[in-house]
Amino acid sequence: MQLLSGDARRAVFAPLDDGALRSEAVVRRVGSAIALGLLGDGEQLPAETELATMLNVSTMTLREALAELRGLGLVETRRGRGGGSFVQARDDVLGELADARLAELATTDLRELGDAHGAVASAAARLAASRASRVEIARLRDIVDRLARADSVTGQRRAEGRYYVELAACAQSVRLTMQEMDLHLELGQLPWPPAHAPALLERIVAAHRAVVEAIEVRDPAAARTLTEEHIEARTVWSIELRLRAGGEAVARREVS
Amino acid sequence: MTSGRPGAPAAVTGTVAEVVEGVFATVAEVRDAALAPTARDGLRAGRPVLGDDVRDLLHRPGQLAVGLGLVVAPRPERGLPLRLEWWQVDPDGGRLRTLEPDLRPTSLGYYDYTAAEWFDVPRRTGRRHVVGPYVDVHGTGRYLLTLTEPVVVDGEFVGVAGADVSVRRFESHLLRRVDRSAPFLLLNGEDRVVLSTSPRELVGALVSPAEVAAGPAADVPGVPWRLVPVDDRSALTA
Numbered sequence: 001m002q003l004l005s006g007d008a009r010r011a012v013f014a015p016l017d018d019g020a021l022r023s024e025a026v027v028r029r030v031g032s033a034i035a036l037g038l039l040g041d042g043e044q045l046p047a048e049t050e051l052a053t054m055l056n057v058s059t060m061t062l063r064e065a066l067a068e069l070r071g072l073g074l075v076e077t078r079r080g081r082g083g084g085s086f087v088q089a090r091d092d093v094l095g096e097l098a099d100a101r102l103a104e105l106a107t108t109d110l111r112e113l114g115d116a117h118g119a120v121a122s123a124a125a126r127l128a129a130s131r132a133s134r135v136e137i138a139r140l141r142d143i144v145d146r147l148a149r150a151d152s153v154t155g156q157r158r159a160e161g162r163y164y165v166e167l168a169a170c171a172q173s174v175r176l177t178m179q180e181m182d183l184h185l186e187l188g189q190l191p192w193p194p195a196h197a198p199a200l201l202e203r204i205v206a207a208h209r210a211v212v213e214a215i216e217v218r219d220p221a222a223a224r225t226l227t228e229e230h231i232e233a234r235t236v237w238s239i240e241l242r243l244r245a246g247g248e249a250v251a252r253r254e255v256s
Numbered sequence: 257m258t259s260g261r262p263g264a265p266a267a268v269t270g271t272v273a274e275v276v277e278g279v280f281a282t283v284a285e286v287r288d289a290a291l292a293p294t295a296r297d298g299l300r301a302g303r304p305v306l307g308d309d310v311r312d313l314l315h316r317p318g319q320l321a322v323g324l325g326l327v328v329a330p331r332p333e334r335g336l337p338l339r340l341e342w343w344q345v346d347p348d349g350g351r352l353r354t355l356e357p358d359l360r361p362t363s364l365g366y367y368d369y370t371a372a373e374w375f376d377v378p379r380r381t382g383r384r385h386v387v388g389p390y391v392d393v394h395g396t397g398r399y400l401l402t403l404t405e406p407v408v409v410d411g412e413f414v415g416v417a418g419a420d421v422s423v424r425r426f427e428s429h430l431l432r433r434v435d436r437s438a439p440f441l442l443l444n445g446e447d448r449v450v451l452s453t454s455p456r457e458l459v460g461a462l463v464s465p466a467e468v469a470a471g472p473a474a475d476v477p478g479v480p481w482r483l484v485p486v487d488d489r490s491a492l493t494a
Binding site for chain 2: 131
């Protein structure tokens with residue numbers, strides 16, 4: 001297969017440093033890459049040894065991960081000439097995977113992830129308010145419009161991911177852009193809140209619109225605060241989903 | 257405010273113009289390399305237009321560009337998809353790589369280049385263009401100036417030829433060559449700082465018109481950039 005060299009791909013195939021539960025980490029990474037469209041339906045994954053090297057896991061670990069992905073129905077392996085592992089994008093499976101991941105996490109993990117995302121995104125929003133050009137602001141607005149119109153969970157996730165990545169690019173910062181991409185690969189492993197409470201989509205869209213307005217009127221403090229407040233609300237949503245699910249869905253594994 | 261030595265801005269704008277024209281000369285070579293085969297055979301899906309010799313331009317002594325190539329205008333009705341023939345120098349080492357960005361619209365990482373200024377402006381105006389500094393998000397992922405010109409065959413826009421210059425390379429190249437005794441800002445057409453010799457004015461920042469109205473500006477020939485003098489107070493001893 002031809003390996004793409006875009007910045008998002010760099011993030012998908014970057015070495016894992018999760019330590020324990022390696023094959024699960026591979027499964028989660030591949031799952032979120034599919035959820036975000038970074039790996040497309042029907043797309044062939046790199047060869048086992050190549051993929052293992054890229055992700056910095058043993059071939060054994062990678063095989064375990066591929067077996068689990070096959071079991072979930074997210075990857076199909078074909079033998080023989082033209083064979084290999086191929087992606088199968090299935091929204092239902094991705095939703096279950098995200099719920100299972102949520103059940104594994106402690107509320108403090110969710111708070112930490114939200115804190116980190118809040119720090120990166122609110123800094124980006126503040127800088128974007130003084131650095132974004134008119135063309136870039138129009139593009140941000142367009143992305144939020146697309147988010148409002150997207151009618152699938154994956155479509156909404158991707159549009160929102162693009163919003164945050166673009167915001168960081170508007171800050172003229174390669175580092176913030178890369179961090180936003182990495183954060184989205186983690187956020188993409190968790191449930192999309194509107195999948196559980198559809199009315200939340202409107203609140204997400206309204207929050208992003210308010211930030212774009214603040215950027216447009218060149219109000220860095222407002223852009224930053226609005227971004228921070230929205231991400232704080234998101235943390236609360238995911239913690240509530242976690243606590244609610246705690247009783248029903250039994251975590252597949254103990255939190256390590 | 258210190259006033260620079262007479263003639264200093266003209267010398268700086270001259271140096272900047274020379275550097276920019278040097279990169280545009282490379283872009284013109286890429287365009288010429290694309291024109292002949294395109295005029296002869298047209299554009300065909302899956303068939304590269306540029307020969308391997310084009311990428312060698314990146315290794316030419318004194319070359320400032322870190323990436324170059326051809327970016328094709330998609331024509332779905334003729335079965336021509338989004339396509340790039342673009343090479344770049346690895347940031348850590350001289351190896352050349354083919355740029356293979358994600359061109360699937362359903363991806364978070366979709367490189368929507370037809371909406372990018374470096375593609376759109378030459379397409380609309382028929383003229384060469386320079387954009388940046390900007391983060392080439394979803395493409396090279398680098399902080400760049402991108403110089404492009406349209407490739408037109410039989411009156412039809414078939415794509416752009418272009419070159420990327422990394423902002424850091426542009427800066428270090430120019431800082432070695434220009435007179436910095438009187439601090440200045442080099443601003444692009446949207447008043448974004450392209451180069452600064454004042455620690456208080458950051459590259460990539462947008463400068464408000466009031467800030468730069470103070471001094472007389474000197475235009476850089478050939479590109480919509482201008483040089484403006486700035487206050488040279490030190491931030492270290494303030």
